[in-house]
Amino acid sequence: MLARLDADRAAVDAAARRVMRRCDELARVTASETGIERVYLSPEHARANRLAAEWMRELGMSTRQDAAGNLVGRLDAADPDAPALMIGSHLDTVLDAGRYDGMLGVLAALEVVRLLRAPAPASSASAPHSDGAHRSPFRFAIEVVAFWDEEGTRFGKALLGSSAAAGSWDDRWWALQDADGVSVRQAFLEFGLDPARIGEAARRPEELVGYLEAHIEQGPELHRRGESLAVVSSIASARRFQLVVEGEARHAGGTPYDMRRDALLGASEAALAVERLCRAEHHIIGTVGQLEAFPGAMNVVPGEARFSLDLRGELDGHRDAVWSALELELDAIMGRRGLRWRADEVHNAAAVGCAPLLQDVVREGIATTLEPGADAPATLFSPAGHDGMSIGAITDIGMLFLRNPDGISHHPDEDVSTEDVAHGLRALAESVLHLAAERG
Numbered sequence: 001m002l003a004r005l006d007a008d009r010a011a012v013d014a015a016a017r018r019v020m021r022r023c024d025e026l027a028r029v030t031a032s033e034t035g036i037e038r039v040y041l042s043p044e045h046a047r048a049n050r051l052a053a054e055w056m057r058e059l060g061m062s063t064r065q066d067a068a069g070n071l072v073g074r075l076d077a078a079d080p081d082a083p084a085l086m087i088g089s090h091l092d093t094v095l096d097a098g099r100y101d102g103m104l105g106v107l108a109a110l111e112v113v114r115l116l117r118a119p120a121p122a123s124s125a126s127a128p129h130s131d132g133a134h135r136s137p138f139r140f141a142i143e144v145v146a147f148w149d150e151e152g153t154r155f156g157k158a159l160l161g162s163s164a165a166a167g168s169w170d171d172r173w174w175a176l177q178d179a180d181g182v183s184v185r186q187a188f189l190e191f192g193l194d195p196a197r198i199g200e201a202a203r204r205p206e207e208l209v210g211y212l213e214a215h216i217e218q219g220p221e222l223h224r225r226g227e228s229l230a231v232v233s234s235i236a237s238a239r240r241f242q243l244v245v246e247g248e249a250r251h252a253g254g255t256p257y258d259m260r261r262d263a264l265l266g267a268s269e270a271a272l273a274v275e276r277l278c279r280a281e282h283h284i285i286g287t288v289g290q291l292e293a294f295p296g297a298m299n300v301v302p303g304e305a306r307f308s309l310d311l312r313g314e315l316d317g318h319r320d321a322v323w324s325a326l327e328l329e330l331d332a333i334m335g336r337r338g339l340r341w342r343a344d345e346v347h348n349a350a351a352v353g354c355a356p357l358l359q360d361v362v363r364e365g366i367a368t369t370l371e372p373g374a375d376a377p378a379t380l381f382s383p384a385g386h387d388g389m390s391i392g393a394i395t396d397i398g399m400l401f402l403r404n405p406d407g408i409s410h411h412p413d414e415d416v417s418t419e420d421v422a423h424g425l426r427a428l429a430e431s432v433l434h435l436a437a438e439r440g
Contacts, residue, residue, distance in 0.1 A: 012429075015111035016422035022107050026051065026091070027099040035096040035412060040149035040160060041069060041187040048091045052106065052146050059113050060134035061144065067201040068164035069193060071146040075113055077136045085138075085209040085432065086395070087112060088145035090161070090387055094153050098414030100216045102150060104402070108214045108425055109144040115429045116142070138436040140209045147387045154178045154187075158347070162390035167202030208395040210358055210435070211388060214428050215399060216416050218384040220407030228420045229366045229427055230378040231359050232399035235389050236285075237316045239323060240347035241309040243330075245270070246340040249295055249303025260301055264293040266339040267305035273329045274309060277322055283314040284322050285383055309343075314381045316350050352389045357438060358398025358431075365431030366400070369423040384409075400428055 029048045031037045038044040049071045053063040056073030063073045071091075074084065089105025117134040136142045147165070152158030155176040163169055174185040174195060188195045217223075222230055247263035271288040278286035287310040293302040313319030334341045359379070366377040380401060388397040402424045405415050 011115065012422050012426050013418075015114060015425050016418050019104065019107045019111055019421050019425070020418050022055070023099045023103050026103050026107075032096070036093050036099060037095050037097065038091065038093045039151075039154040040092055041154070041184075041191040041193075045069060045092070045148060046191070049146070052091065055107075055110055056144060059110060059117065061113065066165065067193060067197045067199070068161050068169075069148045069191060070161045070165060070201065073110075073113075073144040075117055075134060075136045075142045077139055077141045079139070080141075082136075082140050083207050083209050084141035084143040085435065086143045086145050086211045086391070087213070087428070087432075088143075088147065088211075088387075089213050089215060090147040090150035092148050092151050092153065092161075094151050094410045096412060098409060098412055100404075100414055100416050101218070101409055102215075104216060104416065104421070105214045106144065106146045108421070108428060109212075111425050112429045112432060113142055113144060115425070116432060138432075139439065140436070142432075150385075150387050155184055156346070158385060159349075159387060159390045160184075162387035164198055164201040165203050166390040166393045167199075168390060168393060169198050169201075203394055205394045209439070210355065210396040210398065211391045212358065212362070212428065212431060213386060213388055213397070213399045214424050215382075215386060215401060216404040216409065216414065217380070217401040217407065218382075218404065218409035220404075221380055222378065222401060222403040223405055223407055225378060227378055228403050228423045229369065230380045230401040231363045231366065232354055232382050232401055233359065233379050234314065234351055234353040234381045235386055235392075235399075236283075236312045236314055236381060236383045237319050237351035238347060238349045238385055239311045239319060239345060241311070241343045241345050243267075243270070243307050243309060243341060243343045245305045245307075245334065246342075247303050247305075247338070248301070250301045252299045252301055255301055261303075261338045262301050263305040263339060264291075264302035266334055266337045266341070267291060267293075267307050269333050269337075270330055270341075271307065273333065274326065277325055277329065278311075281313075281318060281322055283381070283383075284318055285312045286310065286322070286326075312383050314351065314383075349385065349389055352392040352397065354388075354398050355396030358396055358435070361431045361434040361438065362398050362400050362427070364434045365427035365429070366423075368430045369427050398431070400424060400431070 061073035087109035090102035118137040147161040149160035245263040245267045247261035274286040278284045290308040292306045294304040
């Protein structure tokens with residue numbers, strides 16, 4: 001199998017071009033007339049699942065939509081009860097998104113199936129909407145999974161689909177609402193899903209061999225190194241807060257500076273403190289992405305300000321130490337300005353390490369794409385969150401990064417080259433082969 005893949009460069013190149021075309025096709029499944037917008041439990045969610053399911057069936061895979069709206073395609077092993085290696089990513093997007101974050105990983109998984117599947121029996125070659133009843137050539141099945149709501153765009157809570165698959169759904173999430181006041185529960189019903197059956201989406205550890213995901217790097221490290229691919233060591237821990245600063249609203253013209261309790265200035269100073277404290281710590285990243293002032297009039301000193309904080313770190317302890325330092329800094333800022341502040345923590349996720357075995361097989365897979373004598377593949381940690389953070393609770397996870405020129409993501413300009421996609425497909429397919437060899 002290794003020799004066939006090594007020799008068949010034309011097939012891998014054709015697969016890469018197909019991935020790029022299908023990323024373009026998925027980009028047209030959008031709720032926005034000016035960009036890509038595809039959110040959880042929307043009509044676009046349903047359209048994307050139907051399209052991806054067609055592509056799965058073309059490969060001889062069985063398909064199903066689980067109780068959370070995730071799409072799963074399966075290629076059985078000779079033993080239909082064998083556990084599965086899950087490969088995939090997500091199909092939902094942020095607002096005004098790029099066309100590769102998430103989608104690339106799902107489409108790459110499909111092409112890996114195409115490269116690795118066992119030949120179909122001659123008797124099934126004419127099956128409708130399929131090029132044959134293919135099967136996994138390994139002792140494990142292969143599943144391609146397209147998760148939903150990894151981004152958390154609609155309801156403000158990320159990883160809903162993969163959390164359901166991991167059996168960690170929290171019933172408090174049913175009450176979350178989107179910008180139009182539609183709750184998660186109502187959206188389930190309108191989509192045709194039964195909230196009472198959410199537990200059926202949960203996978204058991206014994207059903208799975210592991211989870212692999214290919215993803216564009218959402219940063220510039222590979223671009224700076226001049227390398228195509230990297231092994232991912234871990235997914236960063238994350239904490240998110242909504243903070244409120246309370247002051248006093250007064251007339252902008254009539255209130256002298258020594259009497260002002262300007263909540264916006266306090267929040268602004270706090271945002272600068274986030275940058276200062278995080279820049280002083282290795283692999284700690286803090287972002288204030290939202291800032292609002294109230295009452296919001298041009299001629300009124302802001303009496304209240306609200307802002308968000310996204311805090312990420314490679315290690316939980318370092319991240320938490322920065323938050324503790326920031327709490328002290330906020331006390332000092334607000335005390336000096338005569339303000340009050342409070343924080344509501346809305347998200348807390350521990351760092352998740354990629355399994356050593358899966359790091360090794362991904363590393364071996366990448367090595368097959370390199371010139372003889374080249375340096376070992378880069379190993380990077382992921383400051384961005386991924387569905388593996390949820391799935392890591394039930395099975396081992398591994399990830400592969402592809403170069404993203406300039407590192408821009410969550411933006412229409414995110415990019416990846418067809419050549420790097422070809423390298424990524426070969427590396428991912430070889431990773432699966434190495435994993436099969438390791439499992440005997």
